[in-house]
Amino acid sequence: MNEVMKKTVLLWESIALLLVVVAVAAFFLPLADGIFMPREPDEIVVRMSIKESGGFDPEVITVKKGQTVRLVLISMDVSHGFTVEGLDIDVKIVNPEKKVVVEFTPEEEGVYMFKCTVQCSPLHHYMRGLFIVEG
Amino acid sequence: MKKNHLLSVAVIVIALVILGYALPVTGRMSEIILTVEEESGRLAEADSSPKIIEITAKRFTFEPNIIHVKLGEEVIFRIKSADVTHGFYIDGYDYFVTIPPGEVVDVGPIIFDGPGKLKIRCAITCGPLHPFMVADILVEPNYVFPAFIFLTLGMFGATTLYISRGPSNRMLGVPLDKDVDLLRVKIVGPILKKILQWRGIHFALIWPNLLIFMIVLTTAFFGNPTGNKNFSIAVVWILWFAAVEFMILFAGRLWCTVCPLPAFGEWLARRRLYGVHSLRKWLSLGKKWPKSLNNMWIPAFGFLGISLIVPWLVTRPVVTGFLFLILIVLPLILHPIFTRRYFCRSVCPAGGYIGHHSNASILAIRCRNKTVCDKHVAKECIGGSPKGYGCPWVLYPGGNDQNTYCGQCFECLKSCPLDNMTLKLRMIGQDLANLATKAKDKFDEAWMDFIRFTLVITYQLVFFGPYFWFKDWGNMGNIFGANLATIGLLTPSFQGLSNWFGWAVIVGGTALVGYPALFYAFSWLAKKTAGDVEHAPKQVFLSFSYALTPYSLFLWLAFAITLVTVNWAYPLTAFSDPLGWGWNLLGTRFAWRPILPDFLPYFQLPIVLVGLALAVNSTYNIAVRLFGDHAKALRASTVMGVLHTLAALVFIWIISG
Ligand code: SF4
Numbered sequence: 013m014n015e016v017m018k019k020t021v022l023l024w025e026s027i028a029l030l031l032v033v034v035a036v037a038a039f040f041l042p043l044a045d046g047i048f049m050p051r052e053p054d055e056i057v058v059r060m061s062i063k064e065s066g067g068f069d070p071e072v073i074t075v076k077k078g079q080t081v082r083l084v085l086i087s088m089d090v091s092h093g094f095t096v097e098g099l100d101i102d103v104k105i106v107n108p109e110k111k112v113v114v115e116f117t118p119e120e121e122g123v124y125m126f127k128c129t130v131q132c133s134p135l136h137h138y139m140r141g142l143f144i145v146e147g
Numbered sequence: 148m149k150k151n152h153l154l155s156v157a158v159i160v161i162a163l164v165i166l167g168y169a170l171p172v173t174g175r176m177s178e179i180i181l182t183v184e185e186e187s188g189r190l191a192e193a194d195s196s197p198k199i200i201e202i203t204a205k206r207f208t209f210e211p212n213i214i215h216v217k218l219g220e221e222v223i224f225r226i227k228s229a230d231v232t233h234g235f236y237i238d239g240y241d242y243f244v245t246i247p248p249g250e251v252v253d254v255g256p257i258i259f260d261g262p263g264k265l266k267i268r269c270a271i272t273c274g275p276l277h278p279f280m281v282a283d284i285l286v287e288p289n290y291v292f293p294a295f296i297f298l299t300l301g302m303f304g305a306t307t308l309y310i311s312r313g314p315s316n317r318m319l320g321v322p323l324d325k326d327v328d329l330l331r332v333k334i335v336g337p338i339l340k341k342i343l344q345w346r347g348i349h350f351a352l353i354w355p356n357l358l359i360f361m362i363v364l365t366t367a368f369f370g371n372p373t374g375n376k377n378f379s380i381a382v383v384w385i386l387w388f389a390a391v392e393f394m395i396l397f398a399g400r401l402w403c404t405v406c407p408l409p410a411f412g413e414w415l416a417r418r419r420l421y422g423v424h425s426l427r428k429w430l431s432l433g434k435k436w437p438k439s440l441n442n443m444w445i446p447a448f449g450f451l452g453i454s455l456i457v458p459w460l461v462t463r464p465v466v467t468g469f470l471f472l473i474l475i476v477l478p479l480i481l482h483p484i485f486t487r488r489y490f491c492r493s494v495c496p497a498g499g500y501i502g503h504h505s506n507a508s509i510l511a512i513r514c515r516n517k518t519v520c521d522k523h524v525a526k527e528c529i530g531g532s533p534k535g536y537g538c539p540w541v542l543y544p545g546g547n548d549q550n551t552y553c554g555q556c557f558e559c560l561k562s563c564p565l566d567n568m569t570l571k572l573r574m575i576g577q578d579l580a581n582l583a584t585k586a587k588d589k590f591d592e593a594w595m596d597f598i599r600f601t602l603v604i605t606y607q608l609v610f611f612g613p614y615f616w617f618k619d620w621g622n623m624g625n626i627f628g629a630n631l632a633t634i635g636l637l638t639p640s641f642q643g644l645s646n647w648f649g650w651a652v653i654v655g656g657t658a659l660v661g662y663p664a665l666f667y668a669f670s671w672l673a674k675k676t677a678g679d680v681e682h683a684p685k686q687v688f689l690s691f692s693y694a695l696t697p698y699s700l701f702l703w704l705a706f707a708i709t710l711v712t713v714n715w716a717y718p719l720t721a722f723s724d725p726l727g728w729g730w731n732l733l734g735t736r737f738a739w740r741p742i743l744p745d746f747l748p749y750f751q752l753p754i755v756l757v758g759l760a761l762a763v764n765s766t767y768n769i770a771v772r773l774f775g776d777h778a779k780a781l782r783a784s785t786v787m788g789v790l791h792t793l794a795a796l797v798f799i800w801i802i803s804g
């Protein structure tokens with residue numbers, strides 16, 4: 013093999029190696045949630061799973077009084093509901109096929125409870141979380 | 148003369164097809180006329196209110212699971228859910244209805260104006276087995292089923308008629324001794340040759356799949372626990388699984404060309420990704436593969452084993468994740484020790500059936516001229532050259548006459564200095580007769596056929612049939628999806644385990660014992676009927692089993708189109724949202740909506756019938772080679788044809804009866 017050929021082979025090997033590294037890096041895809049689903053500053057994404065596999069994510073939602081937030085409700089498995097007791101948020105059903113977005117402006121400080129309102133699993137009644145309105 | 152055979156058979160087949168398809172239609176017409184006649188009487192009774200059918204949806208079935216309605220009847224479905232929210236969809240009627248628990252939802256009135264079998268499908272994700280939550284609606288009188296039976300028998304008859312004329316070395320009219328040298332086709336040939344001889348081609352083909360594989364692995368462990376929302380399940384078990392069957396038919400082991408699983412092991416053993424490097428050094432010990440494993444027993448049992456847990460495998464990401472972890476670690480260990488593709492030859496469960504079915508493929512890598520190979524002493528295709536490795540699949544490519552163990556890595560195309568290796572396009576089943584008659588003790592290949600053949604029928608029944616108990620036994624009654632974090636949810640109950648045991652006995656028993664025994668009985672009868680005294684029954688049995696290769700491939704194709712046409716939206720969506728977290732990377736989020744599901748049986752039937760014809764014709768070709776006599780072969784293949792027709796009827800019953 014002459015020098016030129018050696019060089020091109022080496023070039024190809026390096027390109028290939030780089031590509032392998034890129035492919036393997038795809039394993040870290042779950043870490044890129046923020047990159048591939050960027051949230052607006054006023055957006056809160058709530059992922060809902062049956063309680064057995066985690067329930068609400070996040071389980072504590074904190075918002076500022078007087079600031080409008082957009083709650084993006086995504087069901088991960090089966091249909092759920094989303095109700096904040098004592099506040100004007102009551103989403104009857106969130107099907108796994110489609111996300112639901114609700115806009116809400118909290119008027120009063122306080123700690124509220126939100127829960128799932130659609131029978132979704134044996135532990136359905138434990139599927140709940142805290143909705144905190146700060147001053 | 149030969150042309151005439153073909154023409155007459157073609158005419159018969161076409162006439163049968165028209166007749167068979169016309170039957171349900173005319174049936175439907177007469178029924179409509181009837182209903183019109185009845186209408187006046189009905190009006191007099193003032194009883195024109197639609198019939199109400201109550202349905203309870205529950206994970207993962209509808210009750211009742213088989214619903215009979217009359218042709219032309221007006222029906223309202225009154226549906227409630229027994230557990231979580233379900234959806235309601237009927238093949239061919241555009242209803243996508245949500246059924247939340249605690250509510251009663253009326254759907255309709257619907258007038259069923261065509262005979263046949265339709266499916267109710269769940270339209271809202273309700274848990275892991277959601278894509279397979281179906282029930283049957285039989286619109287009666289069901290003219291479609293008898294028409295399909297008629298067509299199946301007709302196909303058997305037509306094929307038998309065809310072989311009774313003694314077509315020598317032909318498959319359904321196409322000569323088997325002719326093929327097209329793809330690399331010498333005008334314009335395309337030279338380009339293809341350039342591409343395949345480029346050293347980087349193998350890597351370039353593997354790389355995208357490696358990327359997809361890494362996404363599969365990570366989504367399987369960390370993504371959405373619900374199968375149809377997870378990349379690993381949607382892409383592997385809907386897209387890949389179906390695509391591989393088509394690849395086998397059109398391109399042999401092409402999957403093995405592009406497969407990322409053994410790549411790490413192979414790269415490690417070669418210490419090169421692109422270039423050619425001498426083997427037999429550190430990390431490529433070149434040890435001898437144990438002779439007792441040099442067959443497809445492990446792949447055959449591997450595929451059966453996988454199938455025994457298939458209701459879990461194809462619905463729980465984490466189960467898929469562990470399977471693939473095993474399938475990438477194993478070659479990584481085996482490759483440096485044995486240096487060549489022994490994992491692919493004799494371990495990989497996919498490799499086993501892909502290889503075996505590839506003998507029914509229309510593509511093959513063969514030498515142009517055997518004598519050139521025989522005279523060529525250096526034989527770089529075995530030993531390698533600076534341009535290409537010696538066959539990584541441990542074949543002598545120049546003398547190879549079967550696709551089973553050719554991984555289509557194209558190394559021999561590169562290494563052969565005499566330009567004697569090429570890609571050939573040929574008719575399905577070119578090598579079968581030869582292979583079958585040589586199969587003296589290849590029980591492994593016969594059982595691979597039995598397993599694959601019985602399992603395709605099982606799959607169609609389990610996944611798209613209405614019998615919930617069967618699904619549920621296989622599923623161990625579990626209602627949870629699972630990723631790595633929630634893997635504990637898969638802990639089976641005692642009841643679930645014992646049910647699964649029953650399922651395993653039924654599925655495994657049919658594949659390993661029941662059907663092979665039936666096959667043996669028929670082959671014994673075939674031998675007797677043929678009046679053959681020279682061959683051991685075992686030999687006839689093993690040889691005839693090769694006719695199942697094209698047959699089961701076609702049944703798998705029929706299964707694959709159901710899988711894809713019904714659930715295509717899941718894999719496409721998964722490309723945009725691999726983890727099932729609500730991303731939309733590529734803008735390919737699609738709502739679930741089957742493509743022409745009410746026509747599915749009509750698409751599947753011709754595929755099944757071609758499979759049947761191939762099976763009968765292959766049996767004949769094998770028998771001619773074995774017995775060396777047309778009359779004997781004809782009698783034998785007619786007997787075997789009865790068995791093959793019965794199997795087709797079972798499949799037909801599942802899709803239309
Ligand atoms: S045998 Fe299996 S691992 Fe090997 S290339 Fe084929 S599918 Fe991939």
Ligand SMILES: [Cu+2]
Pocket residue numbers: 061062091092093128129130131132133136139
């Ligand atoms: Cu819930």
Ligand SMILES: [Cu+2]
Pocket residue numbers: 204205206207232233234269270271272273277280
């Ligand atoms: Cu459902």
